[in-house]
Amino acid sequence: MNRFGDMKARFSGIHDLMKFRVTEILLISTAYDAYVLEEDGMLIEQIYHHFNDLSIPFIPRIHWVADGEDAWEELKLRPIHLIITMSRISDMSSFEVETKIHEAYPNIPIVMLSYDRLTPEIIARIRAISCIDRVFHWSGDNKVLVAIIKYIEDKQNVEADSKLGVQAILLVDDSPAYYSQILPTIYTEILTQTRYLVLHAMNIKHGLLRVRLRPKILLAETYEEAMEIISKYRHNLLGIISDVRFPKNGVLHPQAGIELNKIVRENIPDLPFLLQSEEAENAAKAEALRLDFLNKNSPKLLQNIRTYILENYGFGSFVFKYPDGRVIDKATDITNLERIIRDLPDASLYYHAKKNDFSRWFRARAEVEVADRLRFVDTENVSSAADIRAYILKVLNGYFQKYQSGLVLAFEGLSKKDMENAFIKLGTGSLGGKARGVAFMNGMIAKAQLADKYEDMKIKVPRSFVIGSDAFEKFIEENKLYSFLATGPTEAEIAQKFTASPLPAGTKENLLVLTQYIKCPLAVRSSSILEDSRILPFAGIYNTYVVPNCHADPEIRVKQLEDAVKLVYASVFYAAPVQYAKNADIRIEEEKMAVLIQELVGEHYGDYYYPAISGVAQSYNFYPYDPLKPEDGIVSLALGLGKAIVEGERVYRFSPAYPKLNPLVSGPKEYLEKSQHAFYAINFKDSADITLRADEDYIYKKLLISQAHKDQSLEYIGSTYSVENDCIYDNIYQQGPKLVTFAPILKYNRLPLRQIIKDLLGLGKQSFGTDVEIEFAVNIPKDKSKPKEFNFLQIRPMVVGREAFEVNMDEPEAFWCFSHHTIGNGSYQNIHDIIFVDPADFNLQNSVQIANEIGELNQVLIREGRRCILVGFGRMGTADRWLGIPLTWEQMSRAMIIVEVDLKNLRPEPSLGSHFFHNLTATGMGYFHIQYDNQAAGMLDWEWLLNQPVLQQTKFVKLVRRQEPFRAKIDGRSFKGIIYK
Structure with a gap:
């Protein structure tokens, strides 16, 4: 029976275990007896330590009463789970109180605790009183109180918990004085074992599960009781510890334990069975039966029992x-x-x-x-x-x-073996949005059994380690960085201060261990608590750093990793996230940063390191063209690292519904011109001694496609352009320039990439309840014997924003801009400003300066608290200055609507997979795309715009403002947008 075979059963079942807890105890005794238990025995302290170090929140509370009248009042005040009576044996009439309570509350167990000498005659008299469940002997050792509490819990829970696989130890003995000694000894060993298992648990939930799965102890005083337990729980028994002489058929039987063993051996031959007795002659009988035996009279009895448990029940090593x-x-x-x-x-x-x-x-x-x-x-x-x-x-x-597979493991105590194919958390606090999404999908991939679904490719999450958000708060507090930040430092000063400040000791130690185990390049990514949320993604706002992790000196490796973590922390306070947060009416002080450290996917090619394929897939396509539909989704693929995609450079796009459909180009030559010309790799030449910098680009190398051909990494993704025939061959074995088309995969299905993407988008959309975007990387090892790997890197919900309401677009007002290629939904009002690039002076050679000038005018609006419409040419926010204007978020943070305008010689595809584009849609900004020479699809009245009153201008950019507001509407259902005059 697979009791804990899947993730849900293993960890969600925690709350189905040990449902009965003793949290309220009623103690009926004299004041002096209560004092002996409480003060001399330090009862509360003993109970607290036994429960607290196992992270058990249910620490019992004892309510003392001296007589029956007070007991009745207590029972009316609160639910009581256990009654302990310390009635004196000499005054048997006092059991009238317990008898009446039992009649009124038959489900509350009543245990007698006595420090009188318990003779067989007295024990027989007590057992004749039906209200007493068990009698225990008080010898001054307060551990017996803990044993009583745990015994009652075990007795109440065993029937339900045994069905979930919980194990049990059966103690068979009719002497209260003896089992009052033995039970604390067994429980001590069980709790010691449980503490050890909690320390070596994979995470907190696993630790709690192990606490609740600890073996139970069952007690039988007669042969019949023992046989009933054995029959009922035979598959759950760890072992039996039995006296030789105890009652059978209502009378003491001198060989009851031996007869019990005979029955057990016939039914459960491998079950550990320990005989113990005060009669020395029973040792020879046990030896003849090849049974383990302990003499009850031995001065080392308790020590011998501990040794036996460790050696026979699987406790300890x-x-x-x-x-x-x-x-x-x-x-x-x-x-x-x-x-x-x-x-x-x-x-x-x-x-x-x-x-x-x-x-x-x-x-x-x-x-x-x-x-x-x-x-x-x-x-x-x-x-x-x-x-x-x-x-x-x-x-x-x-x-x-x-x-x-699919679990977040705690880092402490893990070995190298444990770190294979795992998602591991270092420290405490939140995982942050990015890491939480990865951890969630890691679990969903395992649950959906996708990892090995395809014969040609393994689906996995690269080894991932998360530094919890508590380390960020501790780092800031220990180094008094908030007071430093209050002085308004520059980004360079923030980076310098943060890298010079030490990480918390525990974090530093974890990173040292991590670099000893993991010897591959690492990507150190932000995972803030706000990042990748359903309403605000912060996509690409924070920095990601790559650490080569290859230096021979472990101190240098860990120093580089520490610096990367600190620089991720520092990026919280840079201009882009601060402005982004302000746009969303969020205080950046609310932000807390976790850090996701992932194994960087790729292969070594000489001095370079990169994956064969990086990709971004979206379950919703904002720009479908016939026969595509929005719900078919869209995928952006690139050779090398995904930096080319998220920064809006030339990459390949296709729909998972129509993988063989070629891009919209006029012919093979244009296909060659618009395909990916260069790719990003990690430059390992001299990188072992690098000093990390805040700009992230210290280790990247941009290479031409011809380099990939030399590296022999184009086999699955490349094609050849024939100059002579003006055609494209879907292989790399012809003569001619190489281009990245992914044809071997998309047309000829050499890898099940399309199917995997559809599986993951479907799984993500179903799990998140909304459209999603995923990032991934495909590794195709040079060693053909190794499996190809689809590495899932990240997921975030998409803000499609088309469901809100229908927008009336039929108002007869004059407009200066309209488009059938828009994103957004609703009416945009109270915009008095437009920042636009003057078309007469625009040249891509000046794109970097133009971006800076837009940023300069954006600062004017920041100071005045105003929003604007931003009009520019080509792709906005791209990292490739030859595709458009390479704006950063802080340079255009006051834009409420962005208008991208094509020119005759500048017609890039919209930047669907970029971080810039994702943040635009998520923050509710409007987006217009004006195609060149296609007035039916969109137009912009430049003559009208150029005649608006200029408030301020730079060499290439103008800021216009007028008293009457501009008004814009976008209908998310029809993709139609209008900006009125």
């Missing part, structure tokens, strides 16, 4: 032995266990498998599914130890894959 008892090695955790098993001598492997030790060890760790699979290793019929070893390793490998 797994001790590998030869059959003759010689110790070979110890495994402290599951990773070490797997490592040792690989080289374990056959004799030892067979010995432990036959004794079912592997299954028991996992069962003690609450890994029920693994324990069940290992329990059925058939040592009798398996042909060789090699087959046993292979089966065990297969089960363990499945365990690692299952737990690492």
Whole structure:
């Protein structure tokens, strides 16, 4: 039975375990007895420490009363979960109170705690009183109180929890004095084991699950009680500890324990069974039956029981032995266990498998599914130890894959093995928006079983590590950076101050360990608590830094990683996010930054490192053309790193619904001209000694497509242009210039890329309840024996904004701009300003200066608190100055509407996959695209605009303002937009 086989069952089932908790205890005793328990025994302190260090929020509270009248009042005031009575044996009449309470509240367990000497006659008299569930002996050790609480909880919860795989230890003994000693000893070992397991849990939820899955202790005082428990919970028992003499058929039976063992051996032959007795002659009987035996009279009895539990119930380390008892090695955790098993001598492997030790060890760790699979290793019929070893390793490998797939693991205590294919959190606090989206989809990919769906490609999330947002707050506070920021420093000064400030000690130590385990390039990305939210994405507003992580000196590697983290922290306070937050009426002080560290996807090609394919896919297409529909989505693909896509450069676009449909170009020659000419790679030449800078570009190298051809990385994505025939061949083996078309994949399906994208967009859209955008990278290893990998990098919800309301566009007012290619929905009013690039002076050679001049006029509007319409040529916000105007967010932050205008020799595709474009739509800005020489699709009245009153102008840019506001409307249903005169 797969009790915890999927993510939901494993962790969401936490709340279905241990539903009954003892949180309110009513103590009926004399004032002196209460004082003895409370003060001399330090009861509250003992209970607190036992519960608090296991992160159990239900710490019991004790309400003391001296008599029955006060007890009735307490029972009326609050729900009571356990009643402990300390009635004196000499005054048996006092049980009248307990009897009446039991009649009125039959579901509240009543336990008697006595420090009188309990003779067999007295015990018999107490057991005759039906209101008393159990009697315990108080010897001055306050641990018995904790044992009573846990025993009552176990007794109430075992029936429900056993169905979820919880294990149990059965203690069979009829002596209250004895089991009052033994139960605390067993519980101490169980709680010690549980604390150990919590420390080695994969995350907080896994730790809580292990607390609630801890083995229960069941107590039987008679043969019949024991047999009922064994029959009911035979598949849940870790072991039995039994006296030899106890009641059977209503009378003391001198061999009851031995008869009980006989029945158990017939039904559960591998179950650990410990006999114990005060009669020394029973030792010989146990030896004859090859049973473990302990003498109750031994001065080392409690110590011997602890040793027995550790050796037989799978607690503590797994001790590998030869059959003759010689110790070979110890495994402290599951990773070490797997490592040792690989080289374990056959004799030892067979010995432990036959004794079912592997299954028991996992069962003690609450890994029920693994324990069940290992329990059925058939040592009798398996042909060789090699087959046993292979089966065990297969089960363990499945365990690692299952737990690492789709879960956020806690970093502390993890080994290198644990870090394979995992999403790991360092420290506490929020994951932030970006990391949260990746972690969520990591889980959804595992749950939907997509990882190995396609034979030709593995779907995965690259190894990811998140520094929680608490580290950011601690970093700011410890270095007193808010007071520094209040002085209004420049971005360069912020970067310098932050990189000179030390990270919190715990964060620094985690990064040191991380660089020791991970030896590949790392991308250090922002993951703020506001980032990639459903209403405000902050896409590309914060910086991402690449760390080569290849220096021979580990101190330099960790220093580079630390600097990258600090620079991500610093970017919170740069101009772009500050202005972006102001536009959204958010105080930047509300922002908290987590940091996502991901393995950078790619292959080494000499001094360069890059993936074969990077991509951005959107489930909604703002610019469909026949036969495409908006809901078909759109995908942007690029050779090399995704920087080319998110910064709005030339890339390849296609619809997953029509992958073979060629771009809208007039012919092969134009196809060549408009295709991707260059790509981004990481430059590893001399990069080991780099000093990280705030501008992010310290390590990137822009290379020509011819370099990729030399690297032999175009096989799956390249085509050849034939100058002689003016045609394109869908391979790279012809003579002629190479271009990036992705034809081998999209036309001939050499890789199932389209199908994977459709799967992930569908999964994301269903999970988020809205349209989504995903980023990914495809690695095609040079080593053909290695699998190809589709690496899921990021997801964010799209703000489509077309559902709000229908906009009336039929008003008979004169307009100066209209377009059938718009984004947005609604009416835009109270705009008195327009910033536009003068068409008479525009030249792409001046695009960088034009961007700066727009930023200068934007500052005027920032100071005055005004918004504007921004009109420019080509692609706005692109990083490629030859495609348009390379604006940064802070340079155009006051724009409410952006108008991109094509020219005869400047007609780039709209920047659908760019961060700039995504933030534009998410912040509710309007967008107009005016195509060249197509007045039916859109037009702009330049003559009217040039005659508007100029408030201020620079060399290439003008700011016009008038008293009457400009008014604009965009209908998101028809993609039609108008700006009225």
